[in-house]
Amino acid sequence: MSAVTAVIRGLGGALPERVVSNHDLSTRMDTSDEWIRRRTGISERRHSNDTESTSVLATTAAKRALASAGVASAGLLIVATSTPDKICPATAPKVAANLGLYGIAAYDIAAVCSGFIYALATASWAISSGSVDSALVIGADTFTRLLNPRDRTTSVIFGDGAGAAYLSAGTSGEPGAVLASTLHSDGTAETLIQVPRSAGAFFEMQGKEVFTQAVSAMSDSVETVLARVGWTADEVDSLIAHQANLRILSTVASVTGIPGSKAEIHLDRVGNTSAASIPLAMTNAGTKGHRIPGDKVVLTAFGGGTTWGAIAMTWPSISVVDPH
Numbered sequence: 587m588s589a590v591t592a593v594i595r596g597l598g599g600a601l602p603e604r605v606v607s608n609h610d611l612s613t614r615m616d617t618s619d620e621w622i623r624r625r626t627g628i629s630e631r632r633h634s635n636d637t638e639s640t641s642v643l644a645t646t647a648a649k650r651a652l653a654s655a656g657v658a659s660a661g662l663l664i665v666a667t668s669t670p671d672k673i674c675p676a677t678a679p680k681v682a683a684n685l686g687l688y689g690i691a692a693y694d695i696a697a698v699c700s701g702f703i704y705a706l707a708t709a710s711w712a713i714s715s716g717s718v719d720s721a722l723v724i725g726a727d728t729f730t731r732l733l734n735p736r737d738r739t740t741s742v743i744f745g746d747g748a749g750a751a752y753l754s755a756g757t758s759g760e761p762g763a764v765l766a767s768t769l770h771s772d773g774t775a776e777t778l779i780q781v782p783r784s785a786g787a788f789f790e791m792q793g794k795e796v797f798t799q800a801v802s803a804m805s806d807s808v809e810t811v812l813a814r815v816g817w818t819a820d821e822v823d824s825l826i827a828h829q830a831n832l833r834i835l836s837t838v839a840s841v842t843g844i845p846g847s848k849a850e851i852h853l854d855r856v857g858n859t860s861a862a863s864i865p866l867a868m869t870n871a872g873t874k875g876h877r878i879p880g881d882k883v884v885l886t887a888f889g890g891g892t893t894w895g896a897i898a899m900t901w902p903s904i905s906v907v908d909p910h
Contacts, residue, residue: 592710592721592764593756594902596657598650599869599909600643600748601856602634608742617738627832631745631857634728641671643748644726645684647865650907651722651750652685659685660752661718663692664709666701666725666861668890669732670694681724691718698779699828699889700769701725701861706751706885706897707767713755720754725861732781734788743831744789745857747909749865761879762902766814768807769895775799779890800834800888805841807896808886812842815898819843821882824871824901828887829853829863838886850876855910860889872906879903 607630608619622628634643644665652658663685665678678692697704702725709721726748733741758765778792778799804827812819825844827835829852839846852867859866864885871877881901888894 589758590714590716590755591758592713592753593760594751594753594762594764594899596651596655596752596904597865597869597872597906598647598654598750599866600646600650601909602632602638602643602746604633604635605630606633611742615736615738615741617742622742625831626743627854628743628857629854632747633730634746638746639671640667640669640726640728641677641680641684643728643746644677644681644724644750647726647748647750648681648685648722648724650909651752654904654906655752657752659687660720660722661690662709662712662721663687663690664695664705664721664723666695666697666705667727668696668698668701668860669728697889697891697893699830699860699863700887700891700893700895701889702749702864703885703887703895703897704769704893706764707769707895709753710764710767713753720752722750722752724748724750725865727860727862729789729860732789737788739793740789740791743858745859747856747859747862747866749862749869751865751868761900764897764899766811766898767895768810770803770807771891771893773891775892778892797834799892800830801837801841803888803894804838804886804896807894808838808842808884811884811896811898817882817898822848822884823881824848824850824877824883826850826864826867826871826883826885828889829867830858866909869906869909872904873908877901
């Protein structure tokens with residue numbers, strides 16, 4: 587009997603209605619469309635309103651992932667978020683209830699921009715072990731609510747959104763199989779990306795140091811999972827990295843030897859959506875027909891904690907609804 591493997595069978599995304607262009611930002615801070623595009627590659631992003639909470643966006647993305655898979659339930663639900671609806675309780679049980687999934691295991695993972703990688707790996711382990719037969723993995727964040735509106739180094743980068751993947755038990759030969767993963771952390775660098783625990787504190791990031799560490803960590807993780815599955819960089823059909831900024835994406839591709847043309851780009855339309863960025867980029871790739879079933883795909887991210895990791899998988903055979 588072949589080993590049980592987690593297989594992605596559905597993807598879905600959700601974005602707030604409000605589109606905020608670079609020009610919009612230039613009217614309230616010292617910046618310009620040219621400056622933002624040149625430094626980040628971003629042209630617009632979405633900002634959530636009072637009714638578009640993290641759980642609301644996560645629920646919509648999850649519903650679309652279930653519809654994409656043609657199923658109505660899952661045995662496990664994980665929400666990767668660092669912007670939960672409440673400090674307590676976790677957001678995942680609320681999302682499960684919104685979906686009518688009562689009694690299943692549901693919990694949050696807080697690994698900031700690495701959250702979806704952490705959650706996807708954790709769900710795949712649960713399925714491979716036989717603990718559950720299916721799982722919903724959701725990355726959802728509303729970081730714009732934590733930004734200093736006068737800080738152009740952070741306010742121009744982030745957007746809000748959610749992305750989700752539905753997985754169930756299968757075999758490693760199926761399109762969508764999660765084949766290898768690697769996760770890491772370094773708590774000594776916790777101040778690089780943080781929201782201090784004080785009244786009215788805003789999100790803080792040490793951009794230059796984050797760039798250096800993110801490139802190194804993601805590149806090492808990609809090389810680790812490539813070695814585990816026996817792929818060369820040239821064989822990779824798509825690199826779907828955390829959509830932080832265009833320079834990081836290009837540099838990671840260059841360092842790992844994966845052609846830059848194979849790096850999926852979605853941040854130009856949505857900005858850095860933290861834990862939602864990878865599943866949103868995957869959903870975008872699915873709606874645009876960028877991938878075909880069985881393509882060799884590598885996911886990688888770096889986030890606060892610090893945390894980082896990568897996953898090697900094949901592209902699933904699915905249809906996806908465009909969240910835009």
